[in-house]
Amino acid sequence: MTTYDQLDAWIDAHFDAQVAFLQELIRVPTDTPPGNNAPHAERTAELLQGFGFAPEKHAVPEAEVHAAGLQSITNLVVRRKYGPGRTVLLNAHGDVVPPGDGWTYDPYGGEIADGKIYGRAAAVSKCDFSTYAFAVRALEAVAKPTHGSVELLFTYDEEFGGEVGPAWLLQHKIIHPDLMIAAGFSYQVITAHNGCLQMEVTVHGKMAHAAIPASGVDALQAANRILTALYAQNTLYLSLTSQVEGITHPYLNIGTIEGGTNTNVVPGRVTFKLDRRMIPEENPTEVEAGLRQLIADTAASLPGVTVDIKRILLARALQPLPGNQPLVQAIQKHGEQVFGEPIPALGTPLYTDVRLFCEAGIPGVIYGAGPRTVLESNAKRADEHLDLEDLRRATKVVARTLCDLLA
Secondary structure, three states: OOHHHHHHHHHHHOHHHHHHHHHHHHOOOOEOOOOEOHHHHHHHHHHHHOOOOOOEEEEOOHHHHHHOOOOEOEEEEEEEEOOOOOEEEEEEEOOEOOOOOOOOOOOOOOOEEOOEEEOOOOOOOHHHHHHHHHHHHHHHHHHOOOOOEEEEEEEOOHHHOOOOOHHHHHHOOOOOOOEEEEOOOOOOEEEEEOEEEEEEEEEEOEOEEOOOHHHOEOHHHHHHHHHHHHHHHHHHHOOOOOOOOOOOOOEEEEEEEEEOOOOOEEOOEEEEEEEEEEOOOOOHHHHHHHHHHHHHHHHHOOOOOEEEEEEEEEEOOEOOOHHHHHHHHHHHHHHHHHHOOOOOEEEEOOOOOHHHHHHOOOOEEEOOOOOOOHHHHOOOOOOOEEEHHHHHHHHHHHHHHHHHHOO
16 A cells, blocks of 8 residues: 555544544534634644644734634644654634524534535534644654644634734744645635725714704715615626636625614614625725725715725735645645546635735645535535535545655
8 A cells, every 4th residue: 555545544444533523613603703712722622632732722812802803712723843844734714604594404513414514614614624633643643754844723713804813823923834725625726816805884974853854964875875886896897807717807795784773763874894805916905995985986976975984804815826836736636636536726706814824925725625616515604514525535635745745
């Protein structure tokens, strides 16, 4: 048997334990918001200790966590040093959007049916806590590397931009790997992704009794005019196409809107939040300035209306760094062998906190356990699930890749 065959066999022999590990992770909620995620880190650390790992717990100060809009964050780092050489970091995030309605399975049950495991974060991305931990366990049991290091990094704020996760750890020099792989899906290796700008816009008018509306300024009607102007941009964006395969064009979405005080009162204030996805070719500063100008100009044409605009998030696009080729080549080679089909290198319209490593000059890619598309897994929808064979095979690909990188 080759070393690769032995790695595969170890993963097969321990797969029941790997699935049980993932079930335990799903059963501790990490809804973000509200983002009270330190308890999950504590449970994860306890489980990792059972593997003989010594996780470092890096609790982010409460004031910084609250400023990021979350309640508690403890980042976990597991360092496995084998000898001189490069460090490869494996990063998955445990925070998830709340489950919402429509589930036919317990969102925190980790139930298994028809070869699939169900639960919030089964596919994005507690599954890759499992992928990466068991790939490292297989590597150490079989290949017994004598060069380089592997670091497991488990963070809890990717949904909010990664500022108190990877960004905080990089800023405090707690991590600085040579290469990194982040949670993703099994049938492609992602080398680029969109950027994202999120803003909160508050439209101010003047409250009035609905019986005498002329005595007020209707903030909702004004917001409607501004929203119409914003949505019209999506037609223009169709002509801005990316040269990155897998990414199409920019788009804008209004995710939430609230305002008014009662049915019989002219609304004096309306607040909405927008999400603008940016293709890698766009300049984020110019995109933000353009949207601010559009909103301000529209408001200026409405007597008695003022607006406040606050940036919530600016996530820059992931751009491929030249040093990511060893990662791409190893994942593609082993992915094709294990899955029996080519694994393309693509961009994705999503945004992730991998961009933070790229901005720090650390080459990285996105690869892990999951289907061909987000839609197939029901990620961020009811009955999120993961095909357990994708988990098994992705773990083999990552273990083999680590073997190559640390040879």
